[in-house]
Amino acid sequence: MDRRSFLAATAAGAAALGVPTVLRAQNREPIRVGFPLPLTGPFSALANDLQRGATLAVEEVNARGGVLGRRMEVLFRDDQLKPAVGAQRTKELIENEKVQFVVGGLAAHVQMAINEQTKKSRVLFVSVSQSDEISARPDTSPLTFHEALNPTITCRAVGSWVAQNLGTKWWIVYADYAWGKQCNAVLTDVLAKHGGTLLGATPYPLGNAEFVAHLPKIQAAKPDVLLSATPGADNIAFLKQVMSFGMKKQMRIAQPLQWMPVTKEGGPDLYAGVYAGINFYWEVEETIPSARRYVAAFRQRFGTPPLDYSSYGYSGILELARGVELAKSTDSDAVANALRAHPVYDHYKGKQWWRGCDNKSFQDLWIVRGREPDKVRGEWGLLDVVNRVPADERLDRSCAEKGLA
Amino acid sequence: MTARFASRIGTHPVLAFLLFFAMFPFLVPYKALATQVLIYGLFAVGFNLLYGYTGLLSFGHAAYFGLGAYGAGIALAKLGVGSVWGGLGLGLGAAATGGALIGFLCLRRRGIYFAMLTLAFAQLLYFVVFHLADLTGGDDGLRGIPQLPARLPFLALSLESSLAFYYFALALVGLAVVGLRRVLDSPFGAVLQAIRENGDRAVACGYDINRVRLLSFVFSAALAGLAGALEALRLTVIPIESLYWTTSGQVVMMTLLGGAGTFFGPFVGAATYLVLEDRLSVLTESWPLVIGTIFMAFVLFLPKGIWGTLTGGIHGR
Numbered sequence: 001m002d003r004r005s006f007l008a009a010t011a012a013g014a015a016a017l018g019v020p021t022v023l024r025a026q027n028r029e030p031i032r033v034g035f036p037l038p039l040t041g042p043f044s045a046l047a048n049d050l051q052r053g054a055t056l057a058v059e060e061v062n063a064r065g066g067v068l069g070r071r072m073e074v075l076f077r078d079d080q081l082k083p084a085v086g087a088q089r090t091k092e093l094i095e096n097e098k099v100q101f102v103v104g105g106l107a108a109h110v111q112m113a114i115n116e117q118t119k120k121s122r123v124l125f126v127s128v129s130q131s132d133e134i135s136a137r138p139d140t141s142p143l144t145f146h147e148a149l150n151p152t153i154t155c156r157a158v159g160s161w162v163a164q165n166l167g168t169k170w171w172i173v174y175a176d177y178a179w180g181k182q183c184n185a186v187l188t189d190v191l192a193k194h195g196g197t198l199l200g201a202t203p204y205p206l207g208n209a210e211f212v213a214h215l216p217k218i219q220a221a222k223p224d225v226l227l228s229a230t231p232g233a234d235n236i237a238f239l240k241q242v243m244s245f246g247m248k249k250q251m252r253i254a255q256p257l258q259w260m261p262v263t264k265e266g267g268p269d270l271y272a273g274v275y276a277g278i279n280f281y282w283e284v285e286e287t288i289p290s291a292r293r294y295v296a297a298f299r300q301r302f303g304t305p306p307l308d309y310s311s312y313g314y315s316g317i318l319e320l321a322r323g324v325e326l327a328k329s330t331d332s333d334a335v336a337n338a339l340r341a342h343p344v345y346d347h348y349k350g351k352q353w354w355r356g357c358d359n360k361s362f363q364d365l366w367i368v369r370g371r372e373p374d375k376v377r378g379e380w381g382l383l384d385v386v387n388r389v390p391a392d393e394r395l396d397r398s399c400a401e402k403g404l405a
Numbered sequence: 406m407t408a409r410f411a412s413r414i415g416t417h418p419v420l421a422f423l424l425f426f427a428m429f430p431f432l433v434p435y436k437a438l439a440t441q442v443l444i445y446g447l448f449a450v451g452f453n454l455l456y457g458y459t460g461l462l463s464f465g466h467a468a469y470f471g472l473g474a475y476g477a478g479i480a481l482a483k484l485g486v487g488s489v490w491g492g493l494g495l496g497l498g499a500a501a502t503g504g505a506l507i508g509f510l511c512l513r514r515r516g517i518y519f520a521m522l523t524l525a526f527a528q529l530l531y532f533v534v535f536h537l538a539d540l541t542g543g544d545d546g547l548r549g550i551p552q553l554p555a556r557l558p559f560l561a562l563s564l565e566s567s568l569a570f571y572y573f574a575l576a577l578v579g580l581a582v583v584g585l586r587r588v589l590d591s592p593f594g595a596v597l598q599a600i601r602e603n604g605d606r607a608v609a610c611g612y613d614i615n616r617v618r619l620l621s622f623v624f625s626a627a628l629a630g631l632a633g634a635l636e637a638l639r640l641t642v643i644p645i646e647s648l649y650w651t652t653s654g655q656v657v658m659m660t661l662l663g664g665a666g667t668f669f670g671p672f673v674g675a676a677t678y679l680v681l682e683d684r685l686s687v688l689t690e691s692w693p694l695v696i697g698t699i700f701m702a703f704v705l706f707l708p709k710g711i712w713g714t715l716t717g718g719i720h721g722r
Contacts, residue, residue, distance in 0.1 A: 039690045078686045083546050083644030084636075088441060092683070095567055096435035109545045109644065116548060116642040120565070138549045177544045 030071040034093030035104040038081035045261040053310030057317035083113035090117040103316045124332035128312040135360040137403030145359045151182040157389040158256040158277035159190035166252045167224025168196030174229040176203040183229040209237035236266040260307040271370030280311040294348040315347045357399035362391040436567035449659045449671030451628030457666030459621040460601030464520045465527030469626035471648030473500040473633025482549045500630020508622030531648040547643040664710025673712045
């Protein structure tokens with residue numbers, strides 16, 4: 001199904017759900033939201049997931065009559081995972097399509113390029129993927145909101161849990177780029193605070209997942225835990241090589257960030273017993289009411305449970321709608337002030353809130369462990385939830401540390 | 406008919422260029438796209454000077470585009486240079502200096518070895534900039550470039566609106582095009598084309614072709630650098646990709662699509678490529694397939710490119 005027929009079907013579905021309210025909403029200009037995301041390139045699977053979450057959110061908003069009696073419309077654009085294209089797309093959305101807000105971006109460098117354009121045009125931007133800089137000086141602005149987790153929070157949360165539960169003799173393998181380097185620095189710091197020993201750290205060039213030369217050295221050092229910050233397809237290559245050296249039996253493996261589409265692609269043989277941090281895992285619906293509602297709606301719409309990025313997209317759009325509702329206006333400054341004045345929300349996984357000084361969203365995350373192949377439930381029941389890490393502002397850098405005090 | 410029309414444009418190329426691009430922002434879907442076409446067109450013009458007129462295939466032109474961009478960006482964002490002109494000048498200077506150094510080394514080899522050397526130097530520069538994250542922003546790109554007004558003796562021109570920036574860029578690109586036209590019309594330009602057609606014969610005529618090639622390389626790098634510096638001002642962020650080999654590949658594609666060795670070809674190529682990319686990617690995720698097919702069709706059936714075919718292959722005129 002191409003995007004046009006998909007959108008047409010979506011609109012028809014929304015109309016069938018709430019004819020009277022929708023008719024009223026149609027009388028006025030729609031509220032337009034621009035959404036750049038990497039539909040082509042190495043992150044396209046994650047981008048498709050992100051797009052589904054945003055689509056569900058906008059359908060729900062319109063089904064209940066829109067925002068301020070106006071329909072909401074999301075315009076997706078392919079940023080090719082390239083900052084220059086992301087920037088150009090954002091300019092196009094603001095200038096040509098006259099979008100009032102921008103949500104989106106997947107990968108730190110593209111977010112930052114989008115953010116430069118929204119700042120210049122004084123348009124509110126809700127960023128939905130990991131980055132430390134986006135909520136710190138000099139990148140952030142009163143109109144830049146960060147819905148996703150960031151490397152500091154993720155790696156502090158997972159690192160502390162690992163140090164307390166799996167052991168304090170570590171070896172870290174990380175991809176040598178912004179996210180990997182930040183995570184390595186945070187993990188090293190966390191380990192020192194827990195009085196642990198860092199036996200070694202191995203950086204490798206992102207996208208060049210060749211570890212065979214390093215693994216015997218790591219094996220000989222006998223760490224309790226091998227921490228891996230190896231994103232995307234590198235992660236599968238890394239775990240395959242680790243497994244072929246028999247290291248999964250010799251040490252625990254923990255990953256601050258693991259992506260559901262990658263976990264599924266690698267398969268349960270590879271991921272069984274691997275510990276990881278994750279921003280959302282659909283089985284938490286068993287304990288959280290908003291997650292139950294969200295997962296059910298998502299399943300009904302797309303036939304599969306929501307994954308990690310769909311949830312960011314879903315929450316980002318709903319938060320924007322809430323902000324417009326609160327501000328009774330589509331003025332970016334008014335919406336930003338309204339969100340800061342009423343910072344608490346819960347769209348899909350329990351309580352979240354905006355910190356006023358840096359527009360950063362604080363939220364729970366989970367520690368999960370890969371299920372053994374015979375315990376896997378259906379297509380996406382790949383993980384056991386081991387622990388919930390409650391939202392805590394102390395997990396992030398303080399606003400003073402971010403240059404915002 | 407079209408050929409006659411096109412060759413008439415050929416007799417007043419600079420005037421035709423200025424007239425067309427003065428109206429251009431109103432012919433494309435939005436102004437920022439027009440500016441992008443102008444900037445990448447200039448980049449392709451720089452590449453074309455070396456490839457189309459001098460016959461040297463550089464596969465590392467991203468280096469000079471990137472040097473121009475980072476030169477201007479670092480000057481404005483990190484060194485506190487308080488004027489647009491200072492930033493542009495430093496970007497242009499960085500690109501020309503880089504071009505002189507890299508050109509001096511690469512021009513010792515010919516053909517595929519020359520192409521590979523230019524690529525290798527560009528990639529080298531990419532990794533240097535990647536790792537100097539404190540100065541360049543590393544893989545997050547350089548941010549925080551202020552949007553300053555362009556100060557002239559009697560007025561300060563705000564560049565905040567897309568249209569104002571477009572005409573600011575057009576003035577500079579226009580100057581560059583006038584300069585290039587002068588160079589190509591000079592005896593030096595004739596020597597360039599003589600080298601392209603037959604280097605040995607040019608030597609036999611008594612020309613120091615190594616010096617001429619190096620000069621052409623430096624001019625080419627300076628034009629690419631000016632394009633890069635303008636792009637830095639336009640986006641106020643410099644992605645690390647601007648130095649990556651894919652950027653070099655893009656400019657080769659644009660030039661071949663428009664017509665290498667023709668005066669307008671690079672602009673036609675840049676406009677075709679960017680407008681197609683812009684419109685197609687809204688409709689389908691498979692847009693690279695369409696552009697790739699069009700590109701292959703041109704290389705196979707119309708190797709002179711769009712403008713080259715229209716003008717019946719009149720080189721440079």
